[in-house]
Amino acid sequence: MKHRIVEKDELLLVGFKTRIPMVHDGPNLAIQEFERGLDSAAKDRLSELSEGDPAGRLSVTGSIDAQRSDGSDVDYWHAVATTQPVPDEFESLKVPAGLWVVFEAEGKFPESLQHLWADAATEWFPANPYRWAPGPEMLSVQPAPGGAGGRGQLWIPIEASWSSASQPN
Secondary structure, three states: OOEEEEEEOOEEEEEEEEEEEOOOOOOOHHHHHHHHOOOHHHHHHHHOOOOOOOOOOEEEEEOOOOOOOOOOEEEEEEEEEEOOOOOOOOEEEEEOOEEEEEEEEEEEOOHHHHHHHHHHHHHHHHHOOEEEOOOOEEEEEEEOOOOOEEEEEEEEEEEEOOOHHHOOO
């Protein structure tokens, strides 16, 4: 799995939030309906606030059930990361400083992006000295021309799974 570990300062997510059911495979109709309902001018104003990495519009999930059950409710954000003051029309969420693993995928959407979460849980985490940390998970997407797919980055908060006494050298 193509990935990198990133240490980030506190960041501020700003955007639109709703509560939706988690969907493991295929399109999430609740996300599609939410996205269709967003005003395009407001989305453009939001995009102007984007700063740093991850860049651009983000799909963010938070308040995720520990079992990650299909159909369980999660917070979903159409957001950007910024340091700018938050206009009243948007909601915001402060995300504490910490470590992130950033996975990259390219291919057909939404399948290639949904597989990132499954592959992280079943392949990457068991083979690496980190555990999934509490916090929002961020997805940055760059659609390919024609809209059949593209590239994406999945940002998952992590923490070391070793104790200070057993920390590797």
